[in-house]
Amino acid sequence: MLVVGVLALAALAGWLYLALGHGGFWKTGPGLPPGADPSYWPEVVAVVPARDEAAVLPETLPTLLAQEYPGTFSVIVVDDGSGDGTADVATRLGDETNRLRVVEATERPPGWAGKVWAMSEGVQAAGAPEILLFTDADIAYAPGTVTGLVRAAIAGERDLVSQMATLNTGTRWERLIVPAFVYFFAQLYPFRRVARDGTRTAAAAGGCMLVRREALAHAGGLDAIKGALIDDVAFGRLVKRAGGRCRLDLSRDVTSRRPYPGLTDLWTMIARSAYDQLRYSPALLTGTIAALLLMYAVPPAASLAGLTGLATGTGNAALPAAAGLLAWTVMAATYTPMLRFYRLSPLRAPALPLVALMYAAMTIDSARRHRAGQGGTWKGRTAARGRP
Incomplete structure (x- = not known):
């Protein structure tokens, strides 16, 4: 005893x-600050790496294309060698808007992780916008979210603003495991410490990462994390360690539509990167x-x-x-x-x-x-x- x-x-x-x-890791608020509108709205290009995402894109891509952003806003879907018609689905969803471009990723060079290479291909296609928004194909956006992200970046003088998406909890296993997954992530990377200048704690949530293009270039670009399996944490570290100011929040405005209906699905999702x-x-x-x-x-x-x-x-x-x-x-x-x-x-x-x-x-x-x-x-x- x-x-x-x-x-x-x-x-x-x-x-x-x-x-x-x-760092108050267990606190889930307050989310993005309201802030005042900036004096100008920089151009934003959203980059969506997509591999075999034909099933989920109809639920998510329209929410991104429908964003009413006051400045210039466009979306690039990078088809990363899909075999399910992802590019065709994306093209069809963008037929009624001039905001969307679909590009095919070229052959992945040795040493590059698949998603990071697709992100890099999107950056190449984007040209020179002031702001890049990296977002996953399974992420849906509430109206006004992109505007809120840019407003927070400008008002708070942040180089990186990331939102951890609300994940599915529709099944018994999701309800058991998903909240704990986010809780453990916040325990490893307390969000308030991520936002604090001068601390080593750095991370981002890969489903939604809005970054100033010049800050990313100053940090060494995506080449610096080309082999990252956990690309979002590596991305946050890259920007912050180069002197960038970061912010990470848990969000209801950004939601994942990817289901993990069974224990096997959730187990595989976690086990594939835990040892990394x-x-x-x-x-x-x-x-x-x-x-x-x-x-x-x-x-x-x-x-x-x-x-x-x-x-x-x-x-x-x-x-x-x-x-x-x-x-x-x-x-x-x-x-x-x-x-x-x-x-x-x-x-x-x-x-x-x-x-x-x-x-x-x-x-x-x-x-x-x-x-x-x-x-x-x-x-x-x-x-x-x-x-x-």
Whole structure:
């Protein structure tokens, strides 16, 4: 019981730090500031890398083409070697507007990740707009979103403004795993620290990244992250480490229409890049799993062990019971705002340790896949091992 109590105290100390001193990672607001309209509206070109996206484009591309932006706004869809008629679907959706161009990505050079190469091809086709908006093919935009992004960039003097899209929670597995996915991302990259100048914390959300073209060029361009599997985090680091000012928010105005109906779909989505996040390091993998067990498994385990000990008269049971319950409570409290953002019951919050254990298993499986030469597989491609 003494050892369990010490572990529970360590977990409690960790959760108190996360809740009080980790950049308010658990807060989901306030979103983009309203701000005043700028004196001019710069030209914006949206670049949409698309590989086998014919099914989802009819739900998303019209929302981008319909944006009522006060300045010049156009969209480039880069067909990245699709085999399902993606280019034809995009062309048909853009028939009634002069805002859309569809370009075919040329053969991907060695060392480039597929999506980053498609983004680069879009930049080449865009010419010289002041603002680039990188967005995924599965992302839908509420009216006025592009205007709000540009307004925030100009008013806040930001070089990069990124919005993490609201993900689907239509199925049982999505409701269980998706809010935790966003919660863990925010824990790794607290949004408020991303926005704070002078900090090392840097990230972006790949579904919506609005960047000043000159800032991207100053940072070295997409060539500098050409092999990135987790391209959005690499993109945020690239801009911020070059002195760029960044902003990252969670948004209801930007939504993903990509479904992950089953556990297998979600598992594959997470496992394909988790080990890349750990730089393919067995030491980091071991440390990460140990940290997950300490922070998420110990509190409920210590609570149950302590309460059982109190009921049976076991000595030293009060410490693990009290520390475990308090750590578990703080954990659930920090998760509740994310559940509310996704309009889910806060009663789900105490189950976060079970979801964290699933993420630990996905991370281990990600390492297994990389060792088997199957890491980073997505839409028929297997990314080369490496990290810029």
